Amino acid sequence: MSCIGLEDDSISFLVGGEAGQGITRSGSLLGKALMRAGFSVFGMNDYPSIIRGGHNFYLLRVSDREVHSPADTADILLALNKETVLLHQGELSEGAGVVYDRQVEFEEGELKRDDISLFPVPFSEIVKEIGGTPIMMNTVALGAAAALVDFDQELIKQVISDAFSGRERIIEQNARAIEMGFDYVKVNYGDGFPCRLGLLEERPEKIxxxxxxxxxxxxxxxxxxxxxxxxxxxxxxxxxxxxxxxxxxxxxxxxxxxxxxxxxxxxxxxxxxxxxxxxxxxxxxxxxxxxxxxxxxxxxxxxxxxxxxxxxxxxxxxxxxxxxxxxxxxxxxxxxxxxxxxxxxxxxxxxxxxxxxxxxxxxxxxxxxxxxxxxxxxxxxxxPFDAGRVAIERGDLLIADEWTSEERYKRFKITESGVSPRILLGTRGATVLANGNEHEEYGYTTIDPEKVVAMAEKRFRKIEPLKEEISGMRPVRVFGDPNPSITLVGWGSTKGPALEALKMLGSRGVKARFVQVVYVEPFPTEEVGELLEGDGEFILLETNMTAQLGKLIKLNTGFAFEHVALKYDGRPFNPGEICARVEEVM
CATH class of the missing domain: 3.40.50.970 (Thiamin diphosphate (ThDP)-binding fold, Pyr/PP domains)
Structure with missing residues (x-):
């Protein structure tokens, strides 16, 4: 992968248009083709909360290293309508390329950028020439994008063939659309874009x-x-x-x-x-x-x-x-x-x-x-996932034709661990009860204070062995510098943008790490508490308004965050937003 003039070690595509133009499908197909060439990819779709219509777009990031989230800006915009260019021109990197239908005309003042390159391509005319349907404009755009970055168009044809297996006419039309979009860009623009995405030498199997x-x-x-x-x-x-x-x-x-x-x-x-x-x-x-x-x-x-x-x-x-x-x-x-x-x-x-x-x-x-x-x-x-990493464990479950114990079966038997022996319905010799009312060991309803307390305490005796088992499953995971001046703390999907932010911060000489809380209940109090000790600044990352993980951490460890980065506009963090917050704290 060679990108001259681009700051990042990845390249990002943004495919946009109206709902029904195959935005997500085309972005996904491009991602799969790039993955077959050996690259790592991350794709995110964005669409409005309406039944039909509206503006849709798909962000695709690709690199020869693992990528974890979309980038802050897009390097190539594949616009299937005029609105896409006008909406997203402010999100393009310096030197970005814009591929759009040649029939689109921009009025004076509509384009606000003079640091991007325009590549008009006759989407509509090509689709008409091959006898295709309007949705095939997206395939022409993929061919044009491949030419712009000198990517092997045959890989895109392969993923389309796989996606439409058995529908030969559609496969042939799409292949022709790719070829014509590719050829048009090569003939008219040559090497007009500074990024090249060739086949990587190592192409491990990926999904x-x-x-x-x-x-x-x-x-x-x-x-x-x-x-x-x-x-x-x-x-x-x-x-x-x-x-x-x-x-x-x-x-x-x-x-x-x-x-x-x-x-x-x-x-x-x-x-x-x-x-x-x-x-x-x-x-x-x-x-x-x-x-x-x-x-x-x-x-x-x-x-x-x-x-x-x-x-x-x-x-x-x-x-x-x-x-x-x-x-x-x-x-x-x-x-x-x-x-x-x-x-x-x-x-x-x-x-x-x-x-x-x-x-x-x-x-x-x-x-x-x-x-x-x-x-x-x-x-x-x-x-590819390794299912053997997690062995199936069904616990204290008896699968047998008959209950042979002399003791009458107790579905909610009081045990030291809090876990009762479980058998299947229909097991001869055993009555298996389920009761949403408070109950005693056999499952019959009770309001007896001693039995009520005994059953409540039995259920909660599971907590300690649960915590112990989860403790061995890495309930908290740490990424980044072992001696950080900045510690980012988050959970769930903040992981991806945080890992990308760590890379950006490292390139700026900032020692940072990310603490990911994986299991939040039962809460891993000891593991989290230990990681929040010591020098340096701690920043909480959450996409909510009230710092909910921060509240859980304070409740369980007593630690209160002085610095937070909270986002609640319905969008995930961009790595750059996290870096900006780090700079504010520093």
Whole structure:
């Protein structure tokens, strides 16, 4: 990779246009082609919270090193309409290239930049010449982009052929569109752009996927056999992926009539012995909270992915936030143990999902996988996942035809660990009860004070062994300089922008590290407390308004952040924003 004049060691594309012009698809296809050439990629889509229409765009960052988030600016703008150029010209790097339809005309004063290069290409004319449909303008743009950076157009043709396998006419038309867009740029502009993206010598196998897809794959590998959900952005991708794999995986996948129904179905399936899961966003999880409490009371292992978006109420359905942390930690009526884990990238989505199923069954508690729109709808390249890293552990579960013990089976037996032996419905010789009312060991309702206290304390005895096990799973992870003057602290999707910020800060001579809190409930008090000791400045990073992780840290460790960087406009951090906050603190 060679980019003359560009400050970063990556190059960023921005594809923009109207909804329906194939914005996300074209950006994703370009990313996959670049990945096949050996590059690492990160793609983020942006679309409004409306049913049809509006402006959409897709940011794609590519480098010969691993990339973790979009860049602050775009180097090449692929504009499928005039509006895209006018909206995004302020987000372009110095020397950026703008590829747009030759039919577009700009009035005097509309273009505010004189430090960018314009590359008009006859998108519409080429599509008409090949007998294609208007949406194929995006394919012409991909061919033009490939020529601009001297990238092998054959790789783009390959990924399009894979995407439209069996539809030969569409494949042929798109291949022709790529060729004509590529040739037009080469003939008319030559080497007019200073970046070259050739094949890398080392091209290790990689996959490109969203966080939703990684969670779904993690569930499959963990042995999930029942999934029920009601569609809700941004979590619907899990339902879509699993529905397409139901026969292959022998998983029962149900689109329920409501979030209430979905959660209760998951509890029922788990009660019958299946590893079970649902996914939703904030409003849907509100509807699930009573049933979530039922899972806590009946000690039924369930896994819930909560994909956050800005609220309150409907909020902004297609944007991102981290404002449901305290809701997840404290949700539902009464007190009972639960686990809340917040992965920070697609790799984390896969492995933490596998861990979630183990913890749910071993400790018979509900587990929340706390994500957000940025992490679960963005695409990232990664090494193929290793399912063998997390062995399936089902805990104290007896799978047998008959209960042979002389002792009558107690579903909620008081034990030293707080975990009761669990057997499946239909086991001969055993009565298996579930009761949302407070109950005694057999599961029958009770209001006896001693039995009520005994059952509450039994449930909470799980906390210490839970903490001990999670402590061995690296609940807090540290990246960057071992002797920092600046420590960034965050959780979830702030990881990607923070890691990119560390690289930028390092190039400026700033010693910095990032502390990622992965498991937030039970809270890793000792691990976090130790990392917040010593000299240097500490800056809290969150995409919410009230510093919710900061509140949890203060509650559990007593540490109060003097410096915070909070963003709550529905967009993720840019690495440059984090660096700017560091400079203010220093």
């Amino acid at each position: 490109m996927l969203t966080g939703n897809e990684a969670v779904a794959l993690g569930a499959i590998q963990a042995g999930c056999r029942f999934y029920s959900a009601y569609p809700m952005t941004p979590a619907s991708g899990v339902l879509h992926y699993l529905a397409g794999k139901d026969i292959e995986t022998e998983m029962v996948v149900v689109q329920a009539e409501s979030e209430i129904a979905a959660m209760n179905m998951v509890i029922g399936a788990s009660y019958a012995g299946l590893r079970s899961m649902t996914a939703t966003s904030g409003g849907g999880f509100c509807l699930m909270t009573e049933a979530f409490g039922l899972a806590g009371a009946t000690e039924t292992p369930v896994v819930v992915m909560l994909g956050q978006r800005p609220g309150p109420s409907t909020g902004m359905a297609t944007y991102t936030a981290q404002a449901d942390l305290l809701f997840a930690v404290h949700t539902s009526q009464g007190e009972f143990p639960r686990v809340v884990v917040a992965p920070g990238d697609v790799e984390g989505c896969f492995y933490r999902t596998m861990e979630a199923f183990n913890l749910a069954e071993k400790y018979q508690v509900p587990v929340i996988i706390l994500t957000d729109k940025f992490i679960i709808e963005s695409q990232k390249s990664a090494e």
